[in-house]
Amino acid sequence: MSISTIATKRRGFLAVPGTDIELPYTDIYGTDSGPTLLVTGGVHGGEYPGIESAIRFASGLNPDGIQGRIKVIHMTNPPAFYAKRQYVSPLDQKNLNRVFPGDINGSPTERVAAVVIEALKEADFWVDLHGGDIHEALVPFTIFSDRGGNAVVEQAEAMARAYGIEYILRSSSIAGGSYAAAAEMGIPAILTESGQVGQLDETAVQVHLRGLENLLVHLGMHQGEARSAVTEPILTQFAWVSSPGTGLYYGKFTPGERVKAGQPGGVLKDAFGEVLAEIPSPQDGVVLFAVTSLAINQGDPLFAVAAP
Secondary structure: OEOOOOOEEEEEEEEOOOOOOEEEEEEEEOOEEEEEEEEEEOOOOOOHHHHHHHHHHHHHOOHHHOEEEEEEEOOOOHHHHHHOOOOEOOOOOOEHHHOOOOOOOOOHHHHHHHHHHHHHOOOOEEEEEEOOOOOEEEOOEEEEEOOOOHHHHHHHHHHHHHHOOOEEEEEOOOOOOHHHHHHHOOOOEEEEEOOOOOOOOHHHHHHHHHHHHHHHHHOOOOOOOOOOOOOOOOEOEEEEEEOOOOEEEEEOOOOOOEEOOOOEEEEEEOOOOOEEEEEEOOOOEEEEEEEOOOEEOOOOEEEEEEEO
């Protein structure tokens, strides 16, 4: 809970010890007491709508209209962003969203995660903005963790519904993920996806900006029109499908498509065009994301299907 008497907005950089990495941030204190919200963009370097949304959100906030504190880290993974790298940092080949809560004495990516977690320790809620990495097509969706106790889960679900994206997934959590680490700390958090294939798309940015505005109203941090929360059933089964080998991948699924278990989702071929494997859907459900890259390595994600 943040208590302030003077509305302020301050910009700066969070230094990552033992590296040259600096994370640009904006810190906003409102005039009235209220919760502290952490917002992060760019955990993955090619997810541009999340980065742009974080920048615009911070720039456009008037601290006089805020109850509580909002800390926005505009770009959480500068090495991956400037190297135009999908998923992983060029410094250590690690995925930032697989190493939370991090290690301040570890590799560069683990150190970044530890710095973000230090910022999270001052917060009551966290929104992590994503947006479809360079070879990843998707429909907007929001994830929250089923960890952290009933109260934390309930608050995270309410945040997800308030954000306003139709597809909401309650996940058993990917190890090292941002929202899972927060839940284990007792802090309600959501990861929001809007945008795709490494494009800075204005429609995707607006989804995030509307969601953040909705969330501020929901948390009592800003006066505004209370928009109707999402009422669709929560998705709970999130089946990721990874490539069984290295080769050329010819995907068949489109994000948002409803598919059946066993339905062909794509074909993996070798450099001669011979079929190495046919990739079926593991369950009935909706396709939330699918890769667009022809080049695929063993273990790379291909698509994911979610169901209630």
